[in-house]
Amino acid sequence: xxxxxxxxxxxxxxSVSLMQISKKINSxxxxxxxxxxxxxxxxxxxxxxxxxxTQEIEKASDNDLAIAxxxxxxxxxEIALKEIDxxxxxxxxxxxxxxxxxxxxxxxxxxxxxxINMALISVNGRYAGGLADEALDKGLNVMIFSDNxxxxxxxxxxxxxxxxxxxxxxxxxxTAIINGAPLGFANKVNRGNIGVIGPSGTGIQEVTSxxxxxxxxxxxxxxxxxxDVKDDVGGITTVFGLNMLNEDSKTGSIIIVSKPPQKKxxxxxLNAAKKIKKPIICLFxxxxxxxxxxxxxxxxxxxxxxxxxLYISRGxxxxxxxxxxxxxxxxxxxxxxxxxxxxNKNQKYLRGLFSGGTFASQSLFVFxxxxxxxxxxxxxxxxxxxxxxxxxxKNSIIDLGEDEFTFxxxxxxxxYGLRNKFIExxxxxxxxxxxxxxxxxxxxxxxxxxxxxxxxxKKAFKNNPYLTIVAGVTGTDMDPQNKKELMSDLKKEGVFVxxxxxxxxxxxxxxxx
Amino acid sequence: xxxxxxxxxIKVLNIGVKSFADGLKESGVDVVxxxxxxxxxxxxxxxxxxxxxxKNIEKANLKALDIxxxxxxxxxxxxxxxxxxxxMKKDLILHAGPPIxxxxxxxxxxxxxxAALIYEGMAKDAKDAERLASSGKIKYEPCHDHxxxxxxxxIISPSMPVFIVKNKKYGNFSYxxxxxxxxxxxxxxxxxxxxxxxxxxxxxxxxxxxxxxxxSAVEIDLKSMVAQALHMGDExxxxxxxxxxxxxxxxxxxxxxxxxxxxxxxxxxFINKNDHFFLNLSMAMSKASLDPVCGxxxxxxVYVMARNGTEFGIKVAGMGKKWFTGPxxxxxxxxxxxxxxxxxxxDIGDSAITETNGLGGFAIAAxxxxxxxxxxxxxxxxxxxxxxxxxxxxxxxxxKIPSLDFRGxxxxxxxxxVVKKGIMPFIDTGVAHKKPGVGQVGAGVVKAPKEPFIxxxxxxxx
Numbered sequence: 001x002x003x004x005x006x007x008x009x010x011x012x013x014x015s016v017s018l019m020q021i022s023k024k025i026n027s028x029x030x031x032x033x034x035x036x037x038x039x040x041x042x043x044x045x046x047x048x049x050x051x052x053x054t055q056e057i058e059k060a061s062d063n064d065l066a067i068a069x070x071x072x073x074x075x076x077x078e079i080a081l082k083e084i085d086x087x088x089x090x091x092x093x094x095x096x097x098x099x100x101x102x103x104x105x106x107x108x109x110x111x112x113x114x115x116i117n118m119a120l121i122s123v124n125g126r127y128a129g130g131l132a133d134e135a136l137d138k139g140l141n142v143m144i145f146s147d148n149x150x151x152x153x154x155x156x157x158x159x160x161x162x163x164x165x166x167x168x169x170x171x172x173x174x175t176a177i178i179n180g181a182p183l184g185f186a187n188k189v190n191r192g193n194i195g196v197i198g199p200s201g202t203g204i205q206e207v208t209s210x211x212x213x214x215x216x217x218x219x220x221x222x223x224x225x226x227x228d229v230k231d232d233v234g235g236i237t238t239v240f241g242l243n244m245l246n247e248d249s250k251t252g253s254i255i256i257v258s259k260p261p262q263k264k265x266x267x268x269x270l271n272a273a274k275k276i277k278k279p280i281i282c283l284f285x286x287x288x289x290x291x292x293x294x295x296x297x298x299x300x301x302x303x304x305x306x307x308x309x310l311y312i313s314r315g316x317x318x319x320x321x322x323x324x325x326x327x328x329x330x331x332x333x334x335x336x337x338x339x340x341x342x343x344n345k346n347q348k349y350l351r352g353l354f355s356g357g358t359f360a361s362q363s364l365f366v367f368x369x370x371x372x373x374x375x376x377x378x379x380x381x382x383x384x385x386x387x388x389x390x391x392x393x394k395n396s397i398i399d400l401g402e403d404e405f406t407f408x409x410x411x412x413x414x415x416y417g418l419r420n421k422f423i424e425x426x427x428x429x430x431x432x433x434x435x436x437x438x439x440x441x442x443x444x445x446x447x448x449x450x451x452x453x454x455x456x457x458k459k460a461f462k463n464n465p466y467l468t469i470v471a472g473v474t475g476t477d478m479d480p481q482n483k484k485e486l487m488s489d490l491k492k493e494g495v496f497v498x499x500x501x502x503x504x505x506x507x508x509x510x511x512x513x
Numbered sequence: 514x515x516x517x518x519x520x521x522x523i524k525v526l527n528i529g530v531k532s533f534a535d536g537l538k539e540s541g542v543d544v545v546x547x548x549x550x551x552x553x554x555x556x557x558x559x560x561x562x563x564x565x566x567x568k569n570i571e572k573a574n575l576k577a578l579d580i581x582x583x584x585x586x587x588x589x590x591x592x593x594x595x596x597x598x599x600x601m602k603k604d605l606i607l608h609a610g611p612p613i614x615x616x617x618x619x620x621x622x623x624x625x626x627x628a629a630l631i632y633e634g635m636a637k638d639a640k641d642a643e644r645l646a647s648s649g650k651i652k653y654e655p656c657h658d659h660x661x662x663x664x665x666x667x668i669i670s671p672s673m674p675v676f677i678v679k680n681k682k683y684g685n686f687s688y689x690x691x692x693x694x695x696x697x698x699x700x701x702x703x704x705x706x707x708x709x710x711x712x713x714x715x716x717x718x719x720x721x722x723x724x725x726x727x728x729s730a731v732e733i734d735l736k737s738m739v740a741q742a743l744h745m746g747d748e749x750x751x752x753x754x755x756x757x758x759x760x761x762x763x764x765x766x767x768x769x770x771x772x773x774x775x776x777x778x779x780x781x782x783f784i785n786k787n788d789h790f791f792l793n794l795s796m797a798m799s800k801a802s803l804d805p806v807c808g809x810x811x812x813x814x815v816y817v818m819a820r821n822g823t824e825f826g827i828k829v830a831g832m833g834k835k836w837f838t839g840p841x842x843x844x845x846x847x848x849x850x851x852x853x854x855x856x857x858x859x860d861i862g863d864s865a866i867t868e869t870n871g872l873g874g875f876a877i878a879a880x881x882x883x884x885x886x887x888x889x890x891x892x893x894x895x896x897x898x899x900x901x902x903x904x905x906x907x908x909x910x911x912x913k914i915p916s917l918d919f920r921g922x923x924x925x926x927x928x929x930x931v932v933k934k935g936i937m938p939f940i941d942t943g944v945a946h947k948k949p950g951v952g953q954v955g956a957g958v959v960k961a962p963k964e965p966f967i968x969x970x971x972x973x974x975x
Contacts, residue, residue: 017885017889019847019848019849019885019955019956020847020885020889022847022850023847023848033850033851034850035850035851036850037850042695042696045696046696046849046850046851047850047851049851050850050851052850052851102545102546102547102548103526103545103546103547103548104547104548104550104900104903104934104936105547105903105934106526106528106547107903108902108903109526109545109547110526112545113524113526113545115521115522115524115543116524116525116526116545117518117521117523117524118518118523118524118525118526119525119526119528120525120526120527120528120529120533121528121529122527122528122529122530122533123528123529123549124551126551126555127549127551127552130560131528131549135526140526141516141518145529145530145533146529165515165516166516167516167518178518178519178523179518179519179521179522179523180523180540180542181523181525181537181540181542182536182537182540183525183533183537184533186536188540219519220519244516244518244519248519250519443533443536443537443539443540444532444533444536480536480539
C-alpha cells in the first residue's frame with residue numbers, strides 16, 4: 001500500500017462536500033482508504049486513527065485542504081487524485097436545478113395546478129376507489145381505468161359524481177377521448193361532431209377510428225365502464241354522458257356502443273335518449289332492440305354504427321350505411337370464394353384469437369347469424385363454453401383479454417406473446433382453415449405491432465401454406481404506430497386485412513360456411 | 514354547478530400507468546404525474562372510520578397547529594438539573610428516545626451513561642460504572658417524559674447544568690444540556706478522561722458564566738433567532754452555524770460584562786469553536802413549542818419523534834403521553850474517513866424534535882450548505898422540503914424559507930397523512946459509532962420508520 005498526500009493551501013470546502021468526494025474515491029477499485037478534509041485539529045485526530053495522517057498534513061493549518069489517498073499502486077493513486085480535482089472543481093455538476101414535476105398527492109396536485117380537471121386513475125383496484133373519491137371531492141372529473149373496484153364503490157362514486165355534476169368514467173373504463181385527449185387505450189382521431197359513449201373500450205376505438213378514417217370526426221368519446229349498463233348501476237354514467245353530449249354544441253349526433261343493457265338500465269338510458277333532440281345511434285351488440293323513437297337509430301354492428309353516425313352527421317340518409325355495407329360484404333364474399341378454392345377438404349375450422357373483448361363478441365354474433373356454432377371462453381350460449389380456454393376445438397373464438405389470461409401478464413393489446421404462441425400452435429392443426437385476428441393500434445397499445453407479430457405470421461404460413469389468416473386492424477394513420485407499414489407487411493405475407501372487425505368476420509364466415 | 518369540461522382545456526392528473534402520460538403529452542395535453550404509494554395500513558374498515566372522523570380531526574389539528582404557531586419560547590435561565598427538572602432524582606438518568614432498559618440500550622447510550630456516572634462521582638471508572646448501571650440501583654427514563662430533550666444519547670444526570678426555556682404564551686418549560694462540541698463527546702457515547710474533564714469545565718466555568726450573562730441579558734427570544742438562522746443557511750438541526758453566531762452575538766456582551774477576562778475569553782472561544790452550540794437550544798425551544806398540544810382531543814398531530822438508538826418512538830396529541838415505537842433505522846450517511854455503514858449505530862437522539870417542529874429535515878431547502886447529505890443538488894433539497902408539505906397540517910407563520918419565496922416551513926406532522934400517503938418524515942441526523950466510547954462517525958439523513966406510525970394509527974382508530 002502507498003499513501004499520497006496533497007495539500008491545497010487556503011482552499012475552503014464544506015465538510016459535507018468533502019465527505020461526498022471521499023465516499024466516491026473509496027469506491028474506486030484499488031483504493032484502500034482516503035481522506036479529503038480541512039486540516040483542522042479535530043480532523044487530524046480523526047484521520048490519525050485511519051493511518052492517513054502524514055507529516056505534510058500534520059503541518060497543514062485550519063484553512064488548508066488536506067488530501068490523502070491510500071491504494072495499491074502509484075497509477076491508481078494518480079487516477080484518484082485526478083478524480084478528486086475534478087470533483088473539487090465541480091466539473092461533474094450539471095448545475096441545473098431541475099424541479100420534480102411529479103406530485104405525491106391529489107391535494108398538492110390540485111393546489112399547485114388549479115386548472116387540472118380530469119384524474120386518470122390506473123392504480124391497483126384496491127386503491128382506485130379511494131383516489132377517485134378524493135378526486136371528486138377536489139372537483140375533478142375522473143376516469144378509472146383500473147378494474148377490480150367493488151360494485152358498491154362504483155355506485156357510490158357515480159352517485160357522488162351526479163351530485164357534484166362531475167363525470168365518472170369507469171371503473172374498468174379502457175378508452176375515452178375528451179377534448180381530443182386520448183385517455184387510456186385510445187386512437188388519434190379527427191375532431192368533429194360525433195359523440196360516442198358506452199362501456200365498450202375496443203368498441204369505442206373501432207367506431208372512432210372508422211369514422212376518422214372516412215373523413216368524419218369525433219367531438220367526445222365517453223367510456224362508462226363495463227358495469228354501467230347493469231341494473232345495480234342503472235346506466236348512471238351513460239345517462240350523464242348523454243346529457244353532457246346533448247348540452248355540447250359541438251356534438252351533432254351520438255353513438256352508444258354497448259352490450260345489451262339490463263332492464264332497468266335500458267329504461268333509464270332510453271328515457272334520457274328520448275328527451276334529446278340529437279340523433280342517437282344505438283348499438284346494443286347481440287340484442288334485437290328496435291327503436292320506437294324518431295331520433296333513435298339502431299345499428300347491428302360497430303361498422304354500421306360508425307357509418308350511420310357518419311352519414312347522419314353529414315345530413316345524408318342513414319340508409320346509405322346499409323348500401324355501403326352491402327357492397328363491402330359482396331367484395332368480401334367474392335374474395336372468400338376465390339380463397340376457398342385453395343383449401344383441402346380437411347380444413348374446416350375457424351380459430352378466432354382476439355385481444356379486444358368487443359371484437360370477440362361481435363365475431364361470435366356474425367357467425368351466429370351464419371347459423372354456425374362457435375365455442376368460446378365468452379360464449380353466446382353456455383353449452384358452447386370451451387372446457388379449457390387454452391385448448392381450442394372445432395370453431396372457436398377466444399378473448400385473450402379475459403382475466404384468466406391477463407393474470408400477472410400485460411394486456412394482449414400490449415404484449416403479443418401469448419397470442420403469438422396461439423398463432424403458431426393453431427397453424428400446426430391441419431383441421432384449421434381460418435385464423436381470425438384483431439390488431440388494435442393507438443395510445444396504450446403495443447408500439448411495434450409489425451415487428452412483434454410478423455415472425456409468427458411467417459411461421460404459421462410455413463406450417464400450413466393453405467391457411468387463411470384474416471386480420472381486422474383498428475386505428476388511424478395518426479396513431480403512434482405505423483399503420484400503413486403494418487398493413488402492407490401483413491398483405492405482403494398473404495394476410496387478408498380489413499380495416500374493421502365486422503368485415504373481417506364476414507370474410508372468415510364466408511370461408512368456413 | 515355546471516360541468517364545463519367540454520368547454521375548458523383538459524389538464525390531466527395521471528395516477529398510475531406512466532405511459533398514459535406520454536401519449537397525452539404527445540397529443541399536446543397538459544399532464545401532471547402523481548407518484549402513488551399505497552397507504553401504510555390497508556384495512557379498509559379502519560379507513561371508513563377515518564372518513565367519518567376526518568372533519569373533527571382536521572379541526573383539532575388546526576387548533577393544535579395554531580398553538581404551535583403561537584408559541585413564544587424564550588431562553589430564561591440556567592440551573593442544575595436536579596433543581597429544576599420535574600421528577601429528577603439523584604438515582605435517575607434521563608436518556609433520548611422512548612423508554613428502554615439498560616440491557617437493551619445501544620453502545621453509545623451505554624457509553625453516555627458510563628460517562629454520566631463517572632462525571633457524577635458515582636463510579637470511579639468505566640468498569641465500575643457499568644456494574645452500577647446494570648445493578649438496578651440507577652433508574653432510566655426518557656428526557657421527553659420530563660419536559661427535556663437531549664441530542665444523540667441525550668443523557669442528563671442530576672448535577673448537569675441545563676438551559677431553561679419557557680413558552681411564555683402557554684407557561685410551560687423545557688430543559689436541555691449545553692452542547693459539548695463535535696468528536697469524542699458524551700452524547701456520542703464517549704467516556705474517556707478528556708470527555709469528563711470537558712463536562713466538569715462546562716459545569717464549573719461555562720455554566721456559571723452563561724447563567725450570569727443570562728441574568729444580565731434577562732432572556733433571549735429563541736423563536737426569532739431560529740427564524741433568522743433559517744435565512745442564514747441553517748435548518749437548525751445538522752447546520753447551526755447561523756444560530757450559534759446569533760446566540761454568540763446576543764450573549765457575548767453580557768458574558769464580558771459579568772465574567773473576568775480569562776473566563777469570558779475561554780467561554781466565548783468555546784461557543785465560537787462549536788458550530789453546534791445552538792442545536793440544544795433549537796431542540797429545547799421546539800420541545801417547549803410542541804408540548805402544549807399534548808392531550809388535544811381528536812388531534813392526530815405528532816408532537817414527539819425521538820430515538821434511543823434501538824427504537825424510534827412518537828407521541829400523538831390526541832393520545833396524550835403514550836409512546837408508539839418501532840425499530841430505529843440506520844441512517845443513510847456520509848462517513849468520516851476510516852468509517853463505513855458497518856460502524857454506524859441505528860438512529861439515536863431527541864433532535865428529531867426539530868423536524869417535529871417544522872425545522873431540520875423539513876426545512877432543508879433553507880440550508881444549501883448541507884445539500885450533499887441529500888445528493889448534492891440544491892434542487893433536491895427543495896424537493897425534500899416540498900414533499901414534507903404533503904404530511905403536515907400546515908405551514909409555519911414565522912419560520913420561512915428564502916428559496917421557496919419565503920414560504921413557511923411544513924409544520925405539524927399529521928399521523929393520518931403519513932399513513933395514508935406512505936410518505937415518511939425526513940430527518941437530518943448525526944451518526945454515532947455503535948461501540949461505546951468511539952463517538953461520531955458521520956452525518957446524514959434518515960426516514961422515520963413506518964411501525965410507530967402504523968401502531969399509533971391503529972390505536973387511534975381502534
